[in-house]
Amino acid sequence: xxxxxxxxxxxxxxxxxxxxxxxxxxxxxxxxxxxxxxxxxxxxxxxxxxxxxxxxxxxxxxxxxxxxxxxxxxxxxxxxxxxxxxxxxxxxxxxxxxxxxxxxxxxxxxxxxxxxxxxxxxxxxxxxxxxxxxxxxxxxxxxxxxxxxxxxxxxxxxxxxxxxxxxxxxxxxxxxxxxxxxxxxxxxxxxxxxxxxxxxxxxxxxxxxxxxxxxxxxxxxxxxxxxxxxxxxxxxxxxxxxxxxxxxxxxxxxxxxxxxxxxxxxxxxxxxxxxxxxxxxxxxxxxxxxxxxxxxxxxxxxxxxxxxxxxxxxxxxxxxxxxxxxxxxxxxxxxxxxxxxxxxxxxxxxxxxxxxxxxxxxxxxxxxxxxxxxxxxxxxxxxxxxxxxxxxxxxxxxxxxxxxxxxxxxxxxxxxxxxxxxxxxx
Amino acid sequence: xxxxxxxxxxxxxxxxxxxxxxxxxxxxxxxxxxxxxxxxxxxxxxxxxxxxxxxxxxxxxxxxxxxxxxxxxxxxxxxxxxxxxxxxxxx
Numbered sequence: 001x002x003x004x005x006x007x008x009x010x011x012x013x014x015x016x017x018x019x020x021x022x023x024x025x026x027x028x029x030x031x032x033x034x035x036x037x038x039x040x041x042x043x044x045x046x047x048x049x050x051x052x053x054x055x056x057x058x059x060x061x062x063x064x065x066x067x068x069x070x071x072x073x074x075x076x077x078x079x080x081x082x083x084x085x086x087x088x089x090x091x092x093x094x095x096x097x098x099x100x101x102x103x104x105x106x107x108x109x110x111x112x113x114x115x116x117x118x119x120x121x122x123x124x125x126x127x128x129x130x131x132x133x134x135x136x137x138x139x140x141x142x143x144x145x146x147x148x149x150x151x152x153x154x155x156x157x158x159x160x161x162x163x164x165x166x167x168x169x170x171x172x173x174x175x176x177x178x179x180x181x182x183x184x185x186x187x188x189x190x191x192x193x194x195x196x197x198x199x200x201x202x203x204x205x206x207x208x209x210x211x212x213x214x215x216x217x218x219x220x221x222x223x224x225x226x227x228x229x230x231x232x233x234x235x236x237x238x239x240x241x242x243x244x245x246x247x248x249x250x251x252x253x254x255x256x257x258x259x260x261x262x263x264x265x266x267x268x269x270x271x272x273x274x275x276x277x278x279x280x281x282x283x284x285x286x287x288x289x290x291x292x293x294x295x296x297x298x299x300x301x302x303x304x305x306x307x308x309x310x311x312x313x314x315x316x317x318x319x320x321x322x323x324x325x326x327x328x329x330x331x332x333x334x335x336x337x338x339x340x341x342x343x344x345x346x347x348x349x350x351x352x353x354x355x356x357x358x359x360x361x362x363x364x365x366x367x368x369x370x371x372x373x374x375x376x377x378x379x380x381x382x383x384x385x386x387x388x389x390x391x392x393x394x395x396x397x398x399x400x401x402x403x404x405x406x407x408x409x410x411x412x413x414x415x416x417x418x419x420x421x422x423x424x425x426x
Numbered sequence: 427x428x429x430x431x432x433x434x435x436x437x438x439x440x441x442x443x444x445x446x447x448x449x450x451x452x453x454x455x456x457x458x459x460x461x462x463x464x465x466x467x468x469x470x471x472x473x474x475x476x477x478x479x480x481x482x483x484x485x486x487x488x489x490x491x492x493x494x495x496x497x498x499x500x501x502x503x504x505x506x507x508x509x510x511x512x513x514x515x516x517x
Contacts (some may be wrong), residue, residue, distance in 0.1 A: 042449060045447060046447065046448055046449050049444050049445075049447035049448035049449075050448040050450070052444060052448075053441070053444050053445065053448055053450070053499050053502075053503065056441075056495055056496075056499060057495070057496045057499040057500065058496075059492070059495070059496075060492040060493065060494075060495035060496030060497075060499070061496045063489070063492035064481055064485060064489050064492045064493045064496065070485065070489065073488060073489065073492060074488065077488060093429055093430060093433075094430065094487065094488055094490070094491055095487060095488055096486065096487045096488065119486075119487075121486075121487070123486075124482075124483070124484060124485050124486040125483075125484055126484050126485050157488075158488055159486045159487075159488060
């Protein structure tokens with residue numbers, strides 16, 4: 001190579017003679033001593049090969065022996081599948097074989113439906129137990145949503161036990177304080193699941209799934225057993241959310257920023273508060289904000305509503321944007337109480353687990369200011385937390401129109417957020 | 427695990443080739459001819475396979491490949507050096 005000596009030339013140790021049967025031929029004009037010295041000299045190719053080997057060995061050791069590195073490897077294997085929205089063959093081949101189990105448990109609010117994805121093998125000696133994640137995938141029946149199934153399977157393949165929970169209320173697009181008990185019981189089931197470490201289980205609340213997750217995290221039965229909470233696109237204060245919806249604008253750094261809500265949060269809030277109204281009014285409000293067949297109220301119907309129902313209607317329909325505060329104050333005491341009960345802001349002081357807040361900056365379901373306010377409250381309480389804002393998601397799902405710039409900007413943030421949650425697996 | 431084991435063997439052979447290129451293989455330690463070349467590749471493959479399996483058993487399946495990586499490298503670099511050391515002592 002560079003030295004003019006073949007790479008495969010035998011290299012004797014310092015001071016040793018070359019074996020006579022493998023000595024390189026001695027070019028004319030050079031002494032044997034010169035040839036030996038020349039054959040010991042390394043070319044740039046030799047050095048490059050050494051550097052590559054050293055870097056690869058250090059990377060291998062880091063990803064195997066260092067806990068931070070093990071969480072990093074899990075993160076690196078998880079993110080491509082999340083972004084690609086499907087399992088990737090090389091990652092599947094390297095991952096754990098998994099199984100899926102469905103079960104139903106009872107709670108104060110009725111049955112809770114659990115789906116568990118777990119590795120088929122027993123936990124490895126290091127760390128000796130698996131990390132468990134209870135996922136509450138928000139409102140609606142998301143159990144067969146491909147992105148959620150892909151997330152669950154990817155996490156399980158990387159060695160975690162993943163449990164998703166839903167209830168009749170959540171499936172029916174209703175937020176209910178009673179679902180806190182279902183979450184507590186599901187978390188207790190996860191804690192007792194074979195192989196799950198007692199200090200390694202956390203809750204991942206997607207969208208409004210952060211409401212039962214927050215209420216459960218403040219429950220004395222499990223509040224000190226939750227290793228972490230990750231909320232993605234969740235709310236902090238239901239009354240503030242109603243205010244943002246009513247004025248069709250957000251307050252960002254003291255300034256109003258136009259914001260158009262998606263139909264889903266209107267549907268959920270209508271369904272949720274309708275339970276506090278007389279049956280006929282409740283049905284009218286529900287029907288007016290139905291996502292598939294909405295039946296808007298006529299002026300005569302609105303005029304016939306009780307003050308509380310009319311206030312809800314005007315807030316959700318957004319036709320009295322400059323009277324939001326007056327309409328909020330006109331809500332019945334039952335509604336005010338319900339909104340308070342459904343607000344993580346009510347229980348934030350009782351949550352002891354570290355909270356990772358993730359939010360789509362342009363979220364049309366729950367405004368990102370909810371997570372900003374959540375983070376501000378946690379800072380004030382001096383509680384461990386982190387807030388990450390993305391633009392590669394649409395609410396909680398990976399955007400189908402990803403541009404490279406956003407991907408490059410958001411990918412490190414996504415890696416950091418997942419890594420923080422997966423540190424509990426090492 | 428069969429596919430994964432096969433992958434680790436191929437990875438180990440590649441590591442052995444890199445070790446030869448880095449002059450850390452058997453030939454660089456004074457061992458002779460083509461047997462030393464094959465030997466270095468074999469040591470890399472055996473190291474990767476062994477440590478890959480150990481990685482799976484100790485840390486879990488996803489850690490098998492990074493374990494095979496450093497296992498193959500350590501084997502391809504250290505085993506020739508140890509063999510040369512042993513041979514010099516015997517002589």
